[in-house]
Amino acid sequence: MYQPAVLYTEYAGAVSVTATDSLADSDPEDVLLATEDTWWAPANQSGSKSLIFDFGAGYYYNAIALLGRDLDGVTVEIRGSTDNFSASDFQIKAPTALSAPVNAGWLIAPGSTVRYHKVIFSGFSSDFRVAHVCLDQIRPLPYLSEDFDPDGFDAAGEQLVSSSGVYVGSTLQRTMRELPLDLGQVTDSEYAIIAHWAENRLRRLLPYFFLPEQWTYDTAYFGWNKDGRFSAPLKDGVRTVAPMTFVTRAL
Numbered sequence: 001m002y003q004p005a006v007l008y009t010e011y012a013g014a015v016s017v018t019a020t021d022s023l024a025d026s027d028p029e030d031v032l033l034a035t036e037d038t039w040w041a042p043a044n045q046s047g048s049k050s051l052i053f054d055f056g057a058g059y060y061y062n063a064i065a066l067l068g069r070d071l072d073g074v075t076v077e078i079r080g081s082t083d084n085f086s087a088s089d090f091q092i093k094a095p096t097a098l099s100a101p102v103n104a105g106w107l108i109a110p111g112s113t114v115r116y117h118k119v120i121f122s123g124f125s126s127d128f129r130v131a132h133v134c135l136d137q138i139r140p141l142p143y144l145s146e147d148f149d150p151d152g153f154d155a156a157g158e159q160l161v162s163s164s165g166v167y168v169g170s171t172l173q174r175t176m177r178e179l180p181l182d183l184g185q186v187t188d189s190e191y192a193i194i195a196h197w198a199e200n201r202l203r204r205l206l207p208y209f210f211l212p213e214q215w216t217y218d219t220a221y222f223g224w225n226k227d228g229r230f231s232a233p234l235k236d237g238v239r240t241v242a243p244m245t246f247v248t249r250a251l
Contacts, residue, residue: 003143004181005214006197007065007106008034008206009136014056020049031133034207036103036222039068039131048122051133054084058113060137063106064093065209067132067222071100075123078109081116092117099218102249106211106220109135132222139193140214145184148212150219153177153250177250178226179210183241191232191239198230202244210246223248 078093
């Protein structure tokens with residue numbers, strides 16, 4: 001059985017991001033957006049590179065999730081400061097290798113309530129890209145009623161066969177994974193978290209990070225629900241959350 005969690009954030013308009021350096025046409029502030037079509041990348045592979053988040057006031061989180069390209073194996077460190085790293089500079093998360101086999105990974109990050117947070121990357125390739133950085137608090141979900149089926153996938157494309165019946169290859173458009181999320185009956189405290197998630201992400205058709213097991217950080221999936229339906233009727237004093245389907249990339 002898995003005890004999953006979800007992770008998502010909506011940064012306030014006052015949040016700003018600066019970088020050590022940036023590849024041409026990439027913007028560090030794009031990492032505030034939960035999308036894959038915009039991104040930040042460092043100008044080169046020389047040494048470590050940093051993103052500094054200025055939240056305008058003290059900001060607390062307990063996890064970091066990253067979306068991008070070629071993230072697997074990249075080392076991530078987080079440091080905090082009260083004065084934009086002039087005199088104040090302390091470690092929040094020790095350097096840790098990220099596990100991101102597809103396009104996303106996450107780490108537990110015991111946060112400190114300070115204004116400035118620096119995310120430091122090292123050991124990355126020339127293809128390294130960061131599309132979104134989510135710094136927020138984990139929202140635990142109840143145990144799943146059944147396995148979330150991490151090995152299933154749906155490959156969309158076409159097998160190519162010549163007019164004479166000779167197989168000549170295939171064209172692959174995309175390979176997606178649909179994970180069934182069956183939360184079943186939940187307590188009032190569990191439903192309070194689910195209701196916040198439903199109101200802030202599902203109702204608005206917004207993506208989020210799904211963490212299959214909140215006690216480890218081996219896996220993270222970035223995606224969205226297959227449709228906009230959500231229901232959790234109350235019957236005999238117990239809420240039952242209707243099964244949902246989470247869609248994510250498999251390649």
